[in-house]
Amino acid sequence: xxxxxxxxxxxxxxxxxxxxxxxxxxxxxxxxVDIVRQAIAGGATAIQLRxxxxxxxxxxxxARELRAxxxxxxxxxxxxxxxxxxxxxxxxxxxxxxxxxPVAATRSLVGESMIIGYSPPxxxxxxxxxxxxxxxxxxxxxxxxxxxxxxxxxxGTGRIAEVSRQVQIPIVGIxxxxxxxxxxxxAAGATGVAVISAVVSQEDVSVAARELRQAVxxxxxxxx
Amino acid sequence: MAVVPCLHxxxxxxxxxxxxxxxxVASAVNGGVEAVHLRxxxxxxxxxxxxxxxxxxxxxxxxxxxxxxxxxxxxxxxADGVHLPxxxxxxxxxxxxxxPSKTIGVSIHSVGAAIRAQELGADYLFAGHIFExxxxxxxxxxxxxxxxxxxxxxxxxxxxxxGIDARNAGQVxDTGAHGVAVISAILDSEHPDEVSREIRxxxxxxxxxxx
Numbered sequence: 001x002x003x004x005x006x007x008x009x010x011x012x013x014x015x016x017x018x019x020x021x022x023x024x025x026x027x028x029x030x031x032x033v034d035i036v037r038q039a040i041a042g043g044a045t046a047i048q049l050r051x052x053x054x055x056x057x058x059x060x061x062x063a064r065e066l067r068a069x070x071x072x073x074x075x076x077x078x079x080x081x082x083x084x085x086x087x088x089x090x091x092x093x094x095x096x097x098x099x100x101x102p103v104a105a106t107r108s109l110v111g112e113s114m115i116i117g118y119s120p121p122x123x124x125x126x127x128x129x130x131x132x133x134x135x136x137x138x139x140x141x142x143x144x145x146x147x148x149x150x151x152x153x154x155x156g157t158g159r160i161a162e163v164s165r166q167v168q169i170p171i172v173g174i175x176x177x178x179x180x181x182x183x184x185x186x187a188a189g190a191t192g193v194a195v196i197s198a199v200v201s202q203e204d205v206s207v208a209a210r211e212l213r214q215a216v217x218x219x220x221x222x223x224x
Numbered sequence: 225m226a227v228v229p230c231l232h233x234x235x236x237x238x239x240x241x242x243x244x245x246x247x248x249v250a251s252a253v254n255g256g257v258e259a260v261h262l263r264x265x266x267x268x269x270x271x272x273x274x275x276x277x278x279x280x281x282x283x284x285x286x287x288x289x290x291x292x293x294x295x296x297x298x299x300x301x302x303a304d305g306v307h308l309p310x311x312x313x314x315x316x317x318x319x320x321x322x323x324p325s326k327t328i329g330v331s332i333h334s335v336g337a338a339i340r341a342q343e344l345g346a347d348y349l350f351a352g353h354i355f356e357x358x359x360x361x362x363x364x365x366x367x368x369x370x371x372x373x374x375x376x377x378x379x380x381x382x383x384x385x386x387g388i389d390a391r392n393a394g395q396v397x398d399t400g401a402h403g404v405a406v407i408s409a410i411l412d413s414e415h416p417d418e419v420s421r422e423i424r425x426x427x428x429x430x431x432x433x434x435x
Contacts, residue, residue, distance in 0.1 A: 056309075084299075088313060101297070
């Protein structure tokens with residue numbers, strides 16, 4: 001009866017290792033498709049299309065391209081904010097935050113096969129999101145970050161540890177994470193790390209993704 | 225396919241209190257507005273959902289509730305349709321999500337875009353803006369000639385938008401418009417019902433003159 005949910009969660013334990021969010025402004029003139037191809041070549045396990053431009057028409061075209069690239073490489077493909085875009089592009093998942101559609105409403109739209117991620121502002125929100133059947137949580141900002149100006153004060157790896165004690169669903173840490181501090185985040189209880197500029201702004205996107213992947217895999221192997 | 229309404233009102237929930245919005249919309253629907261569009265780009269999606277649900281409660285089935293841009297919000301709120309900006313999700317993508325019974329409109333600003341939207345399954349078009357309007361300061365209207373060209377290039381209903389009021393609605397309808405969409409002429413009025421009724425009168429006048 002819970003097999004659709006079990007399938008989603010089994011997949012996430014692998015797919016949330018290195019989760020790369022796109023950002024056109026931070027990509028130094030390179031396209032989303034270029035960045036995603038290189039990130040996957042380096043070892044990214046999940047891609048989120050984070051679209052902040054006005055044209056949803058263009059967003060859907062790009063989402064469909066990324067959808068195909070990710071499917072070829074067995075990489076999780078998630079769309080940020082817009083549930084309709086995620087559904088139209090046939091994404092694996094949708095990620096919603098505090099200002100987006102609520103998790104329960106999102107679940108009623110997407111059904112059982114689509115993965116739902118949520119960014120809880122508080123620990124209580126994390127617990128409620130699990131009850132509303134979110135599949136994973138993005139917790140942060142773990143460290144200080146300049147990318148998301150609206151992200152608020154850093155919560156530290158302590159928050160990762162605390163949330164992971166309160167919920168069963170997997171967590172990715174986000175905010176100011178790079179190859180040097182990624183291992184702390186996973187050691188604190190995260191399944192993996194979500195990054196923007198640590199990958200998309202780097203001259204060699206593929207190497208940046210690989211270094212993050214090595215840091216995450218290193219901790220996971222030691223603890224398994 | 226659903227019947228396309230003739231008199232559309234576009235509201236923006238972020239610029240006024242919920243009570244005032246409800247009052248204006250109720251009055252306008254009493255005056256004959258047939259479709260209420262919620263267009264609000266600054267409101268978080270969860271609040272947008274609340275506003276759409278409140279609109280539905282206010283007007284029941286006396287007028288259609290149409291959500292701008294967000295197909296997901298339209299689906300959740302049980303809206304009658306979605307209105308897509310020219311650079312919004314394509315109408316065929318929206319149709320796959322919404323199904324055949326919902327109304328899908330598209331804003332267009334060129335004849336090419338009008339033809340494309342029709343091919344992709346739009347039920348109706350908003351073409352404009354026709355007259356200069358406070359909603360788009362500094363942009364001259366595209367005019368009635370442009371509008372007539374759009375009407376002649378597609379088979380689906382075309383609704384005029386942009387600076388339309390009770391005084392000039394007749395000119396737009398004379399060019400073959402299926403209807404008009406109004407913002408400030410109704411929302412800025414002390415009596416939205418009366419203004420709506422005056423615009424409805426322009427429809428009857430045109431229809432009487434036609435063979």
